Amino acid sequence: MKNVFERALASALMELLSSCDSAPEWSVAEMLALLEHPPDAALGDYAFPCFQLARFFRKAPPAIAAELAEQWGNSDVSAHGVEQVQATGPYLNFTISPGVLADAILPAIAKGHSFDAPQVAARERVMIEFSQPNTHKGFHVGHLRNVALGDALCRIFRYNGYEVVGANYIGDVGTHIAKCLWYYESFNQDPPPEQQRGAWLGELYTKATLLLEDAPVEQRKTYQQEVREILKKLEGGDPKLDATWQETRQWSLDDFAEIYEWLGVHFDCVFFESEVDDEGKEIVLQGEQDGVFQLSEGAIGIDLEEELGFFLLLKSDGTTLYSTKDLALAKHKFDQFGIDRSIYVVGAEQTLHFKQVFATLRRMGYEQAELCHHLPYALVMLPEGKMSSRAGNVILFSQLRQKIMDSLRTQHFQARKGEWPDEEIEETCRKVAVAALKYGMLAQDPAKQIVFSMEDWLKTEGDTGTYLVYAYVRICSIVRQLGIEPSADADCSLLCHPNEKALSRRLLDFNRAVWSAGEQFKPSLLAHALYGLARDFSRAYTTCSVKHAKTEALQHARLLLFHGVAETLKQGLHLLGITPPERL
RNA sequence: GGGACUGUAGCUCAACUGGAUAGAGCAGGUGACUUCUAAUCACCAGGUUGUGGGUUCAAUUCCCGCCAGUCCCGCCA
Numbered sequence: 001m002k003n004v005f006e007r008a009l010a011s012a013l014m015e016l017l018s019s020c021d022s023a024p025e026w027s028v029a030e031m032l033a034l035l036e037h038p039p040d041a042a043l044g045d046y047a048f049p050c051f052q053l054a055r056f057f058r059k060a061p062p063a064i065a066a067e068l069a070e071q072w073g074n075s076d077v078s079a080h081g082v083e084q085v086q087a088t089g090p091y092l093n094f095t096i097s098p099g100v101l102a103d104a105i106l107p108a109i110a111k112g113h114s115f116d117a118p119q120v121a122a123r124e125r126v127m128i129e130f131s132q133p134n135t136h137k138g139f140h141v142g143h144l145r146n147v148a149l150g151d152a153l154c155r156i157f158r159y160n161g162y163e164v165v166g167a168n169y170i171g172d173v174g175t176h177i178a179k180c181l182w183y184y185e186s187f188n189q190d191p192p193p194e195q196q197r198g199a200w201l202g203e204l205y206t207k208a209t210l211l212l213e214d215a216p217v218e219q220r221k222t223y224q225q226e227v228r229e230i231l232k233k234l235e236g237g238d239p240k241l242d243a244t245w246q247e248t249r250q251w252s253l254d255d256f257a258e259i260y261e262w263l264g265v266h267f268d269c270v271f272f273e274s275e276v277d278d279e280g281k282e283i284v285l286q287g288e289q290d291g292v293f294q295l296s297e298g299a300i301g302i303d304l305e306e307e308l309g310f311f312l313l314l315k316s317d318g319t320t321l322y323s324t325k326d327l328a329l330a331k332h333k334f335d336q337f338g339i340d341r342s343i344y345v346v347g348a349e350q351t352l353h354f355k356q357v358f359a360t361l362r363r364m365g366y367e368q369a370e371l372c373h374h375l376p377y378a379l380v381m382l383p384e385g386k387m388s389s390r391a392g393n394v395i396l397f398s399q400l401r402q403k404i405m406d407s408l409r410t411q412h413f414q415a416r417k418g419e420w421p422d423e424e425i426e427e428t429c430r431k432v433a434v435a436a437l438k439y440g441m442l443a444q445d446p447a448k449q450i451v452f453s454m455e456d457w458l459k460t461e462g463d464t465g466t467y468l469v470y471a472y473v474r475i476c477s478i479v480r481q482l483g484i485e486p487s488a489d490a491d492c493s494l495l496c497h498p499n500e501k502a503l504s505r506r507l508l509d510f511n512r513a514v515w516s517a518g519e520q521f522k523p524s525l526l527a528h529a530l531y532g533l534a535r536d537f538s539r540a541y542t543t544c545s546v547k548h549a550k551t552e553a554l555q556h557a558r559l560l561l562f563h564g565v566a567e568t569l570k571q572g573l574h575l576l577g578i579t580p581p582e583r584l
Numbered sequence: 585g586g587g588a589c590u591g592u593a594g595c596u597c598a599a600c601u602g603g604a605u606a607g608a609g610c611a612g613g614u615g616a617c618u619u620c621u622a623a624u625c626a627c628c629a630g631g632u633u634g635u636g637g638g639u640u641c642a643a644u645u646c647c648c649g650c651c652a653g654u655c656c657c658g659c660c661a
Contacts, residue, residue: 312658460623462609478620547620
C-alpha cells in the first residue's frame with residue numbers, strides 16, 4: 001500500500017537513475033521498497049538510501065547522494081509535491097510541501113470517502129474464532145484480552161475488505177463442569193445469588209478443585225470417582241442432571257451476554273462444545289475403524305510422528321477431549337460456512353495442540369487444514385504467576401470493571417453531577433472504561449505477556465485509551481464552540497506549521513496502519529498509530545489554535561485539519577472496538 | 585531431556601520488518617491553567633538493546649551457542 005507521493009517519487013527516481021550510465025535497470029517496485037522515512041521530520045518526509053548503489057557506481061554512498069541531489073536540480077525530473085531534495089550523508093531526502101500533503105488527504109476525509117476499504121484481490125471469507133469462555137467458570141481479565149483481540153481483528157479485517165464471520169465457541173461440557181456440578185449437588189448449601197450467577201458457579205468450581213486437591217488420598221479417590229460418574233452421566237444424557245446442567249449453563253450464558261453487551265462485542269455465530277461433542281466422538285470412532293486413528297492403551301489417537309508426537313483424540317473411558325471436539329468443529333466451519341480461511345484466537349500455550357489438530361485434519365483428508373491458522377497470544381499474568389480458575393487466584397472481569405468505573409466516577413465526573421443527566425455520566429464512564437480496558441489489552445504486541453497490576457489499569461494519563469478519547473473530545477469541543485461546519489474547500493496550503501504537517505502525514509498513513517495491523521494480526525500497530533496521532537494533535541492544539549487563528553482562511557483550514565483528525569481517531573478507535581464520547 | 589515464545593531506560597512498552605543520533609508513557613526534576621477542557625503541553629535526567637560469536641557497507645532486527653523468565657511435550661482445557 002503506497003501513497004501518491006511514494007509512487008511519484010519512485011518513478012522519478014527510476015527516471016533519474018536510468019539517465020546514469022553505470023546504473024542497472026531498476027523497477028518502480030524496487031524503488032518503492034527502498035523508500036523510507038527519515039528519523040526526524042526536519043530532514044524530510046521520504047528518504048532514499050544510497051548504499052546499494054555504491055557497488056554499481058563504485059563510489060561512497062554520501063558522494064552518490066550528493067550527486068543525485070545535484071542531478072535532480074539540473075534535470076527536469078520532478079515528483080508530485082516535492083519542494084526540496086537534499087543529500088544528507090548517504091541519504092537522498094525529499095520534503096513534500098505541507099499544503100500539497102494536506103490537500104491529498106483532508107478534503108477526502110471531509111467528503112467521507114477516505115475510509116473506503118482497500119480492495120482485496122479475491123475478497124476472502126474469513127472466520128475468526130475468539131473468546132471461547134467456559135461456562136461454570138469465572139470470566140477473568142485474561143478472557144478480556146482474547147475478546148479485545150478477536151473483536152478488533154474482526155473489525156480490522158472487515159475494514160480491509162475481507163468478509164468476516166466472527167465466531168464464539170463456548171465450552172459448556174467437560175470435566176470442569178462435572179466438578180462444578182458435583183460440588184453444587186453434594187456440598188453447596190448456599191442459594192444462588194440474584195446477580196452474576198455465572199461468576200458464582202466459578203467460585204463453586206474453585207471450591208470443588210480445592211476440596212479435591214486437599215482431600216486425603218482415599219477420600220480423593222472416592223471424590224474423583226464421583227466426578228467421573230457425573231461426567232459420564234452428563235455425556236449419557238441423564239435427565240435429572242441434564243436439567244441442572246441446562247439451568248446452570250444458562251446462568252453463565254447470561255453473564256457472558258451481559259459482558260459482551262457492555263463491551264460492545266457481537267458474534268456472527270456461536271458454537272457450543274455440547275453441539276460437536278457427539279459428532280466428534282463419531283468422527284474419532286469412524287477414523288479408528290478406517291485405520292486413520294489407532295487404539296492405544298484403551299484410548300484412541302493418531303501418531304503424527306517427529307515433533308508432533310502422538311495426539312490423543314478420545315479417552316479410554318470413551319469420554320471426549322478438546323481435540324475430539326475440535327475435529328468436528330473444524331468440519332462444521334468448512335462445510336456449513338463456506339469459509340476460505342479459519343483463524344483461531346487462542347492462548348499460546350495451545351500452539352502444539354493446534355499444530356496437532358491441523359495435522360490430524362490433513363491426515364483425514366481435509367485440504368482446508370492448510371487454511372487454518374492459530375493466532376497465539378500470551379497470557380495475562382499476575383505478579384505472583386499464572387492466573388488459574390482452578391486455584392481461584394484470578395482477577396475477574398467484573399472486579400476490574402467495577403474498580404475502573406468507581407475510579408472514573410470519583411476522580412473525573414464528580415463535578416458533572418447535577419450538570420449532566422445521570423444517564424449520560426454513567427454512559428460516558430462506560431465508554432471511557434471500555435476505551436481504557438480495550439486499549440490496555442490491544443496496545444501491546446499479542447506475543448508478549450501482560451503482567452496485571454490494578455493501578456496500571458486505573459491510570460487515565462499518558463499512553464492510555466483515555467488519552468485517545470480525550471483528544472477526540474477536545475476536537476468535538478472546538479467544532480461545537482466555533483459553530484462552523486468544516487469545509488472541504490478550505491485552503492490546505494495554509495497548513496504549513498510543522499505540527500500541522502505532522503498531522504497531515506499521520507492521516508495520510510492511516511489506511512496503511514490498518515492494513516498492516518490486519519495482515520500481521522497485530523491490532524497493536526493500529527493502537528500505536530492512533531496514539532501517535534493523538535499526541536501530535538495535542539502538540540498542535542497548543543501551537544495552532546483554531547479559535548485564535550490569524551486569519552479566517554487559516555481558521556477554516558485548521559478546522560478542516562482537526563476535523564480530519566477527529567474522524568480518523570473515531571474510525572481508528574472504532575476498529576479497536578472503542579466508541580469515544582462526544583464530551584467529557 | 586526435546587520444543588515454542590519472550591528478554592530494549594528504575595518500571596511498562598515502541599522502533600515503519602536490515603538503515604541516519606534506539607523512541608514513548610509511568611515514576612523523578614523544572615516550567616505553563618483570566619487561554620479552543622491541565623484526563624493536556626514544553627523542557628531536564630535516564631541505554632554496552634540478557635550474553636558470546638557469525639553474516640552484512642550497515643544488526644534491537646537475520647543465523648548459531650549460552651543464560652534467564654513463561655509455557656507445552658497421551659487420558660486437563
